[in-house]
Amino acid sequence: MQGADPAVVRQALDTREPLPGTDGFAGELDGALVRDVLGRYPLFSEADDHTEWSVDPTDLNSPEPVPAGHQRGADGDTRVWTLPNPDPYANxxxxxxxxxxxxxxxxxxxxxxxxxxxxxxxxxxxxxxxxxxxxxxxxxxxxxxxxxxxxxxxxxxxxxxxxxxxxxxxxxxxxxxxxxxxxxxxxxxxxxxxxxxxxxxxxxxxxxxxxxxxxxxxxxxxxxxxxxxxxxxxxxxxxxxxxxxxxxxxxxxxxxxxxxxxxxxxxxxxxxxxxxxxxxxxxxxxxxxxxxxxxxxxxxxxxxxxxxxxxxxxxxxxxxxxxxxxxxxxSLVAREFDRLARQAGFKRRMDDHVGQYIDSLVE
Known part of the structure; x- marks a missing residue:
């Protein structure tokens, strides 16, 4: 379990407490995958086999993220936690x-x-x-x-x-x-x-x-x-x-x-x-x-x-x-990246010219 003591996460599951005093968490607990309500730690499993999982999607063939606030088990995903909606401070x-x-x-x-x-x-x-x-x-x-x-x-x-x-x-x-x-x-x-x-x-x-x-x-x-x-x-x-x-x-x-x-x-x-x-x-x-x-x-x-x-x-x-x-x-990254795309022949008149440039770099 990343980010929190398993005992804290287990209690949060039992009580359905969405904010149990952690910086977030994700991992396997009692045979199921869990991810905190804000998804502060990434967590993935194979799309066709939830027993195969990792915090790094590149470890998997078909990574499927565990939704924030959910528990993923053999029967699929179940929402466990939802953000509270408290009354505002009066003072x-x-x-x-x-x-x-x-x-x-x-x-x-x-x-x-x-x-x-x-x-x-x-x-x-x-x-x-x-x-x-x-x-x-x-x-x-x-x-x-x-x-x-x-x-x-x-x-x-x-x-x-x-x-x-x-x-x-x-x-x-x-x-x-x-x-x-x-x-x-x-x-x-x-x-x-x-x-x-x-x-x-x-x-x-x-x-x-x-x-x-x-x-x-x-x-x-x-x-x-x-x-x-x-x-x-x-x-x-x-x-x-x-x-x-x-x-x-x-x-x-x-x-x-x-x-x-x-x-x-x-x-x-x-x-x-x-x-x-x-x-x-x-x-x-x-x-x-x-x-x-x-x-x-x-x-x-x-x-x-x-x-x-x-x-x-x-x-x-x-x-x-x-x-x-x-x-x-x-940081001027957006401006300079657009400039690089145009210099590489991907002009602004083209559909999604920056996206096409990204694809060319990946290829």
Missing amino acids: DNRAIDAVRSAVIESVDEVGGSPAIAFSGGIDSSILAARLDGPLYVGGFEDSHDVEAARSAAEALDRAVRVVEFSHDDLERAVPEIVRATGRSNPMDVQISLPLYLVAERVAADGHEHLAVGQGADELFGGYAKVSRAPEEERMEAETIRGAIREMIASLPAQLERDVLTLRAAGVEPVAPLLHDRVVETALRLPGDLLVRSGPTDDGDGEVRKVALRQAADFLPDEIRRRDKKAVQYG
Whole structure:
């Protein structure tokens, strides 16, 4: 069993407790396969033989993921856990205190001194402020992420190691990512590339673990589309709290991709902001502690991740106010990958030109 003591998982099965105080888990227990409610650890079995299983899909001929929150046995998949839907905090101060306590406790209990994936935003800065491991940022020269990481590291009185990407790096890494994740669509590949290349350097420097800020955007309202519910066409939810639950439901697929990518590069991810206690606290936040109108550095008149920003009062104000770009854009990987595709003859007028380019690299 990865991620938790089997006794804890067995009790969670007996009580149907979805958040039993772990960082997630996956594996075999009493003859069945189980995966936690957020799918924080990947788990697969053969499509036609569930007794053959692995945490690495490349070990199997026809890997079929175990759905998050399910138990897979001889009779198929059974949902065991569903995310709770608690009432929101009635008092804002109590809510902020709860977020602060959950975040600090979860980060501070991380063992050792893992390297830290550092983009200079609030999520990775929380890790950098409380963990001792070296900071790493990746991107092309003059990318937003590299600039933001350097300025945030200076504000935290930390040094940051820059992993500068090249076109050769992208082309070399794509087949490895596709093989490890089983995904070749442009979005997944472009998100995975910065993670893989940074993790590769981290592993080369002798580190076995990489602390990441995954989950904070989904839990605390970091996406612009969350604030536009119910008008946002990409969301089914009619409220901000409902949109948060919808975003959390997307985590299992994202985490499977990210964990497999990082493992393929040679490191094991550590994601303290996805601990059960953080998830449980985030689910109780009212809408105005997720997204709120107000002045921001980029001038869009909207503050996202309100509760997390207020709770992280141990960070400099300039970091707490920052918004960040998605990793594929902040690192300039998406821009440069599109450029490579066009240089290889896959023009934008072609259908899915970047996808065709990826296929050519894999072939």
